[in-house]
Amino acid sequence: MIGRKLHRLALVAERAVDRLRGPRNRRRVIDPYAGYATPEHLVVRGRVLTGLRRNQPEADQSAWINFRQMVSLFLTSEVAGVEVKARGVTTLSDEEGYFTLLLPRGEESGWVEVTVDITGHEATATCPVLIAHPDAAYGVISDIDDTMLRTGAYSLPRNLWTSLTGNALTREVFEDAPPFMAALSDGERNPVYYVSSSPWNLHHFLRRIFAAAGLVEGPKFLRDFGLGETQFITGTHGDHKGASIDVILAANPALSFILVGDTGQHDAIVYRDAVARHSGRIRAVVLREPGQGPGPEDLAAMQEISLRVPLLHGRTFDGFARVLRAAPAAD
Known part of the structure; x- marks a missing residue:
């Protein structure tokens, strides 16, 4: 009830601002x-x-x-x-x-x-x-914040400061991220997709950061922070990320996928659920451990993931690409 009232008030306010702007x-x-x-x-x-x-x-x-x-x-x-x-x-x-x-x-x-x-x-x-190339061996789905790009999303004050006071030339891409993604993409033979809670307003901004850092380019699945008759801002981080994974796998029915993320925003929980929904489609899960590392919920989810598919995790991705390329395809 409260959510619906806030939604209606926000929608009325947005339309009032549009009227003030004029034609x-x-x-x-x-x-x-x-x-x-x-x-x-x-x-x-x-x-x-x-x-x-x-x-x-x-x-x-x-x-x-x-x-x-x-x-x-x-x-x-x-x-x-x-x-x-x-x-x-x-x-x-x-x-x-x-x-x-x-x-x-x-x-x-x-x-x-x-x-x-x-x-x-x-x-x-x-x-x-x-x-996707017809001879692709697998696909890659990766998070962005604190996986490719140092953000501090696990801490709201740190996240806001980093996001709002940096620019496309100063935002820091993890040193190990470009070679790791390049190795997995194998000269762009294997398609790479990015899923993030960042709004669509940052699409061009993120592309510039990726280009400057030499990160493999790929379609991005970002969030709509707009207001509408049927929408109040957006869904949750987990809902958005899980739904995007479902869309990408449905678009590539012949491919298995490597999921890449971090423990700062509970990617372990999202990926655990994706592994359960898509039995045989997830080749491996890779998690960066920023900040203080995984909490109890993430550790429990990581344990469940490791029982079903290979799980690689640590402060960096160094050496992970070699292990992943040698891993057998998903059953």
């Missing part, structure tokens, strides 16, 4: 997201906005400037009900501006680029889509 700017732009492929479709994703904020950070700029630039990434003005099209397929943006186009899949593999247009506007964008 929507007629300008329309597409914020492109990296998509993925199913056996039948290319899943092309993005968001329709009235403008894009693309900061140009410098490595030595102040924390205050970083803070202002980070906050600006969340000051988006989304546009609902806009028709977008690609390769003869059309759809409408939803109430938060998001759209998904399902295009027929051909014989391509690897990264392909899809041009998306807005009907009636001179707005176009290139949306990359990852199609």
Whole structure:
């Protein structure tokens, strides 16, 4: 009951702010997201906005400037009900501006680029889509915060400070993360997907961090922090991550997967449940142990995981790739 009342109040407040802004700017732009492929479709994703904020950070700029630039990434003005099209397929943006186009899949593999247009506007964008190679040995699903990127998500004050006062040039990727993911992807033969509780507003920001660090690129499954008639902010961290894992496995029915995460936000519990739901599909689980390491709940979940699939865990991923590539495929 309280949740529904808060939802309604927040929705009323958001609409009041929209009215104060006045008529929507007629300008329309597409914020492109990296998509993925199913056996039948290319899943092309993005968001329709009235403008894009693309900061140009410098490595030595102040924390205050970083803070202002980070906050600006969340000051988006989304546009609902806009028709977008690609390769003869059309759809409408939803109430938060998001759209998904399902295009027929051909014989391509690897990264392909899809041009998306807005009907009636001179707005176009290139949306990359990852199609798993037919000779892939397995896939990889990885968390981002405190797995690839040092964040301190296990501590709310540390998480907020790190997230809001850094920029794409100063955020720290763990030194062992790029070579570890490169080894698992095997020259991008094996597809890599990232699942995170970060909002979609940070999609471009995260891509810049990955590119600067040399991290293997992959489609990202982030969270919608918007408000709608049927949604109050978003689901829980675990619900989002578990549902995203289900989507990725369904999109790649012929592949087993390695799950990579950390013990800072209870990935062990999420991955334990995924192992149980997808018997025979999870090849191994890898967990980084940031901060003070796993708590009692995580340790219990890790014990359950180890009874069903190989589990590797520690402060770093050093040496893990060699072990994983030698491991047998999931039963």
